[in-house]
Amino acid sequence: xxxxxxxxxxxxxxxxxxxxxxxxxxxxxxxxxxxxxxxxxxxxxxxxxxxxxxxxxxxxxxxxxxxxxxxxxxxxxxxxxxxxxxxxxxxxxxxxxxxxxxxxxxxxxxxxxxxxxxxxxxxxxxxxxxxxxxxxxxxxxxxxxxxxxxxxxxxxxxxxxxxxxxxxxxxxxxxxxxxxxxxxxxxxxxxxxxxxxxxxxxxxxxxxxxxxxxxxxxxxxxxxxxxxxxxxxxxxxxxxxxxxxxxxxxxxxxxxxxxxxxxxxxxxxxxxxxxxxxxxxxxxxxxxxxxxxxxxxxxxxxxxxxxxxxxxxxxxxxxxxxxxxxxxxxxxxxxxxxxxxxxxxxxxxxxxxxxxxxxxxxxxxxxxxxxxxxxxxxxxxxxxxxxxxxxxxxxxxxxxxx
Amino acid sequence: xxxxxxxxxxxxxxxxxxxxxxxxxxxxxxxxxxxxxxxxxxxxxxxxxxxxxxxxxxxxxxxxxxxxxxxxxxxxxxxxxxxxxxxxxxxxxxxxxxxxxxxxxxxxxxxx
Numbered sequence: 373x374x375x376x377x378x379x380x381x382x383x384x385x386x387x388x389x390x391x392x393x394x395x396x397x398x399x400x401x402x403x404x405x406x407x408x409x410x411x412x413x414x415x416x417x418x419x420x421x422x423x424x425x426x427x428x429x430x431x432x433x434x435x436x437x438x439x440x441x442x443x444x445x446x447x448x449x450x451x452x453x454x455x456x457x458x459x460x461x462x463x464x465x466x467x468x469x470x471x472x473x474x475x476x477x478x479x480x481x482x483x484x485x486x487x488x489x490x491x492x493x494x495x496x497x498x499x500x501x502x503x504x505x506x507x508x509x510x511x512x513x514x515x516x517x518x519x520x521x522x523x524x525x526x527x528x529x530x531x532x533x534x535x536x537x538x539x540x541x542x543x544x545x546x547x548x549x550x551x552x553x554x555x556x557x558x559x560x561x562x563x564x565x566x567x568x569x570x571x572x573x574x575x576x577x578x579x580x581x582x583x584x585x586x587x588x589x590x591x592x593x594x595x596x597x598x599x600x601x602x603x604x605x606x607x608x609x610x611x612x613x614x615x616x617x618x619x620x621x622x623x624x625x626x627x628x629x630x631x632x633x634x635x636x637x638x639x640x641x642x643x644x645x646x647x648x649x650x651x652x653x654x655x656x657x658x659x660x661x662x663x664x665x666x667x668x669x670x671x672x673x674x675x676x677x678x679x680x681x682x683x684x685x686x687x688x689x690x691x692x693x694x695x696x697x698x699x700x701x702x703x704x705x706x707x708x709x710x711x712x713x714x715x716x717x718x719x720x721x722x723x724x725x726x727x728x729x730x731x732x733x734x735x736x737x738x739x740x741x742x743x744x745x746x747x748x749x750x751x752x753x754x755x756x757x758x759x760x761x762x763x764x765x766x767x768x769x770x771x772x773x774x
Numbered sequence: 775x776x777x778x779x780x781x782x783x784x785x786x787x788x789x790x791x792x793x794x795x796x797x798x799x800x801x802x803x804x805x806x807x808x809x810x811x812x813x814x815x816x817x818x819x820x821x822x823x824x825x826x827x828x829x830x831x832x833x834x835x836x837x838x839x840x841x842x843x844x845x846x847x848x849x850x851x852x853x854x855x856x857x858x859x860x861x862x863x864x865x866x867x868x869x870x871x872x873x874x875x876x877x878x879x880x881x882x883x884x885x886x
Contacts, residue, residue, distance in 0.1 A: 669821050
């Protein structure tokens with residue numbers, strides 16, 4: 373074991389943890405004042421709920437001994453056998469530290485989805501949804517790519533979770549938005565963010581934590597982590613600039629919210645590519661994410677579904693772009709595998725296949741989960757509760773007394 | 775007794791207050807309000823969605839006066855709050871039935 377690797381991975385774990393409250397603030401500022409606490413609660417409570425699942429069976433389902441390429445077995449139930457010794461996923465850090473690092477990814481993924489059903493989901497239904505979704509969708513897909521499952525075995529490249537986290541949650545978000553339907557007044561009344569500074573703070577925290585997300589996925593304090601950190605920065609910055617250029621041309625003004633959103637889009641885009649591309653590839657990925665995700669968000673109003681906080685446009689589409697771009701720009705000089713632009717077109721095909729299967733699986737299973745919960749507990753708050761706001765109706769709390 | 779209610783542009787508040795103080799008007803209540811008449815609002819853009827916001831921020835001043843002072847005060851506010859552009863505001867004069875000072879219980883013009 374290597375104390376440098378351990379030190380870095382401890383730090384990276386904390387950085388990724390910080391992204392979840394960062395996400396809470398990013399989303400919180402985007403909703404109306406009456407829903408700020410309900411929205412923050414969705415992300416924040418994920419820190420608790422998913423941690424409990426992870427210890428009992430989650431880590432085992434994701435990283436246990438492979439069963440049919442589809443899911444991990446129960447050999448790590450209760451984290452038995454996951455302790456201070458190294459391996460099997462890293463020889464230089466304790467197994468328990470690998471589990472801790474991965475837990476932070478499992479926490480933030482279901483939290484991402486919450487943006488789609490912001491301002492209208494029952495809290496009880498949300499808790500059931502997040503347990504069911506993480507168990508039936510996240511743990512298997514995580515296993516497919518990182519836990520010894522079929523997608524990783526096939527050679528799909530996903531350094532820090534473009535497919536496992538972003539395509540996955542983005543598609544689930546689409547299912548949620550379609551299933552839950554629109555918020556009252558959507559399309560006729562103005563529904564605007566109540567605190568853009570809070571959102572920008574959240575975006576800054578996400579950017580900061582993403583260094584742990586991407587560079588930590590090297591699982592070591594090494595050259596790969598160094599390049600991953602650098603390309604993360606480039607993609608984020610390029611994404612912010614590209615988004616506001618898109619805004620300036622298409623809508624007349626560059627906005628602060630656009631800059632924050634573009635940065636997040638760039639970060640999403642570079643996530644699968646972070647250990648496989650160089651700075652110039654990251655630049656193109658960031659610019660692409662900024663432009664593509666901006667127009668995806670603009671297109672949303674034309675398509676008519678209420679994905680309240682643009683999870684589909686930024687995480688779904690951004691993750692898809694990133695996964696495919698990894699298949700284009702990967703270079704063996706950095707990550708050991710070449711993409712299409714370096715003479716290996718097959719990689720692009722593998723990336724596309726992984727994306728498509730994940731999209732179908734996530735959408736179908738998420739829809740099934742939503743149906744079951746809706747029929748039993750009911751997903752949506754009543755119109756009166758929705759008008760009153762989640763803070764009072766679900767939590768008997770008020771965000772601000774002024 | 776009369777109430778003079780003046781809706782003015784927020785940045786004009788200090789000018790009006792100063793002019794009133796110089797005239798000897800001893801108190802007022804202000805609130806921050808929104809409104810529109812002929813002055814247009816503004817456009818806000820959030821993630822590709824455009825919102826037209828009709829309401830413009832204004833300040834409402836409420837001053838209670840002896841009948842005799844009303845004309846002079848109204849003329850003073852008009853002069854101090856005027857910019858010559860749309861949105862300068864409006865003044866309403868309404869009768870007041872009773873005024874009471876909480877500390878002493880005084881009533882009528884003594885309480886103004």
